[in-house]
Each structure stands twice: as structure tokens, then as C-alpha cells.
Amino acid sequence: MDALYAADADLKDAVPAAVLRHSAAGALTWTLIHQIGSEVLAEVASSGKHSARMLGILKASPAMGYPKDDRPVSFEGLDVVPSVFGASYAEWNRVN
Numbered sequence: 001m002d003a004l005y006a007a008d009a010d011l012k013d014a015v016p017a018a019v020l021r022h023s024a025a026g027a028l029t030w031t032l033i034h035q036i037g038s039e040v041l042a043e044v045a046s047s048g049k050h051s052a053r054m055l056g057i058l059k060a061s062p063a064m065g066y067p068k069d070d071r072p073v074s075f076e077g078l079d080v081v082p083s084v085f086g087a088s089y090a091e092w093n094r095v096n
């Protein structure tokens with residue numbers, strides 16, 4: 001579990017910069033949260049500190065069917081929120 005916690009901490013450290021790059025977009029859409037998530041995961045992966053398996057646990061699984069359109073993000077009615085989405089959503093709401 002230590003490896004998962006470490007990867008999650010690094011992910012959360014990378015989120016503010018990614019959100020800031022996109023904060024002028026106005027609304028946080030599903031398209032944008034996917035883009036932010038990809039940027040964050042790429043940055044964390046580039047450190048080489050975490051296995052692909054650990055990072056895979058933190059990302060949004062395509063099997064979950066999260067939208068990829070321009071509707072505003074809402075997690076209402078969803079049972080699972082991937083760490084990268086949860087951290088991005090929280091940071092977005094903090095700065096906007």
C-alpha cells in the first residue's frame with residue numbers, strides 16, 4: 001500500500017500546475033478533466049518513480065464509461081471517482 005500512497009501523493013502534487021494551465025477555460029468539462037488527468041499522469045510517470053500498475057489504479061478506466069464531451073463535470077450518481085479526477089475536480093473548485 002505504501003507504493004500506492006506514494007503514487008497518489010505525487011499525483012496530487014502535480015494536479016495544481018495542470019489545473020492552473022487550464023483555469024481560464026471557464027467550466028470544467030469532461031473533455032478538460034480527461035486532458036488534465038492525462039497531463040498529470042504523464043508528468044508523474046515521467047519521474048520513473050512509480051510502476052505503470054500503480055498509475056493505472058489512479059487513472060480513469062475506460063471500462064467505467066466516463067463521458068468525454070463538453071458537458072460540465074458532475075460526479076452525481078457515480079459510485080467510483082478515480083483519484084486523478086477527484087484531485088483535479090477539487091483543485092479546480094478551489095481556484096475557480
